[in-house]
Amino acid sequence: MNDQAQRLRDLLNQKKNVKEARTIAVLSGKGGVGKSNFALNFGIGLAKHQKKVILFDLDFGMGNIDVLMGLAPKKTIVNMFNESLSLSEIIETGPYSLSYVAAGSGLSDLFEMNDLHFEYFVNQLREVAYQYDYIIFDLGAGLQRQHVHFALAAHECVVVTTTEPTSITDAYSVLKHLYSERENISLQLLVNRAVSEKEGKQTLQRLTKVVKQFLSKDINSLGFVYDDRSVIDAVKEQTPFLLKNEKSLASRSLTAIIDSYLEPTSTEMNRPSHSFVTKLKMLFSRKVE
Numbered sequence: 001m002n003d004q005a006q007r008l009r010d011l012l013n014q015k016k017n018v019k020e021a022r023t024i025a026v027l028s029g030k031g032g033v034g035k036s037n038f039a040l041n042f043g044i045g046l047a048k049h050q051k052k053v054i055l056f057d058l059d060f061g062m063g064n065i066d067v068l069m070g071l072a073p074k075k076t077i078v079n080m081f082n083e084s085l086s087l088s089e090i091i092e093t094g095p096y097s098l099s100y101v102a103a104g105s106g107l108s109d110l111f112e113m114n115d116l117h118f119e120y121f122v123n124q125l126r127e128v129a130y131q132y133d134y135i136i137f138d139l140g141a142g143l144q145r146q147h148v149h150f151a152l153a154a155h156e157c158v159v160v161t162t163t164e165p166t167s168i169t170d171a172y173s174v175l176k177h178l179y180s181e182r183e184n185i186s187l188q189l190l191v192n193r194a195v196s197e198k199e200g201k202q203t204l205q206r207l208t209k210v211v212k213q214f215l216s217k218d219i220n221s222l223g224f225v226y227d228d229r230s231v232i233d234a235v236k237e238q239t240p241f242l243l244k245n246e247k248s249l250a251s252r253s254l255t256a257i258i259d260s261y262l263e264p265t266s267t268e269m270n271r272p273s274h275s276f277v278t279k280l281k282m283l284f285s286r287k288v289e
């Protein structure tokens with residue numbers, strides 16, 4: 001008995017010293033703005049820096065992370081629920097040892113259908129939260145209920161918009177909603193498909209200004225990624241654009257974003273007091289702070 005108690009104590013002490021992964025939720029108002037390409041290449045960029053990264057494709061019903069890499073996953077999140085698998089059994093490996101979990105088809109049905117699935121998923125996440133440096137969720141467009149839970153629980157949310165007014169106004173609606181759900185949420189703006197530095201910076205500035213003026217919030221700018229034909233070619237070739245050509249405009253702009261993101265002072269300050277998994281559980285049982 002004593003031996004067992006000691007082992008348990010050792011185990012708990014071990015956990016205390018291990019850092020929980022930083023969780024990043026990628027979302028947008030409008031669809032097709034480049035979330036999946038950003039989430040995947042951002043993840044690969046972090047992995048290139050020897051970070052342990054896991055990417056979850058949670059774009060319910062429209063998952064395509066595996067397609068963007070030209071990989072055929074053996075198991076998906078749908079298999080996890082249907083076959084009661086553990087999360088570790090469905091984790092696949094991509095470039096630079098990036099771990100990923102594919103969405104599979106019919107995921108939205110599963111999530112909508114049964115809250116137990118969500119609870120199961122959260123419990124599985126608890127296990128992996130300490131094995132990675134970064135957990136990235138590709139959440140898809142709009143604000144479905146589960147998306148909001150992930151967004152509110154994550155250490156930070158990256159809201160992606162293009163420079164088109166329709167995309168910007170939809171992004172603003174998402175920001176407004178998330179701030180109203182959690183006042184101190186850490187939101188980061190990412191402008192995708194900027195045709196020039198001027199356009200990228202102006203879009204960031206305008207949106208930042210509107211958020212300040214109407215929501216009284218200081219939103220962070222993660223940066224902008226260039227509109228680049230090589231991204232379209234990379235999607236067609238099913239190769240992540242960062243790997244296809246690391247010198248392309250899109251790759252260079254993304255690399256600059258990753259480099260500044262990894263600077264120790266950039267976002268670590270915003271780390272909330274509760275762990276991600278605890279937060280997710282609390283939100284799910286509606287004990288929202």
Ligand SMILES: Nc1ncnc2c1ncn2[C@@H]1O[C@H](COP(=O)(O)OP(=O)(O)O)[C@@H](O)[C@H]1O
Nearest residue numbers: 031032033034035036037193226227228231235
């Ligand atoms: N930086 C970019 N430059 C040019 N085209 C892009 C860029 N980012 C995305 N695209 C185009 O937009 C399409 C949708 O991107 P995707 O990442 O699948 O969007 P989402 O996940 O938001 O639906 C891509 O297939 C590609 O053709």
Ligand SMILES: [Mg+2]
Nearest residue numbers: 035036059140
């Ligand atoms: Mg997508």
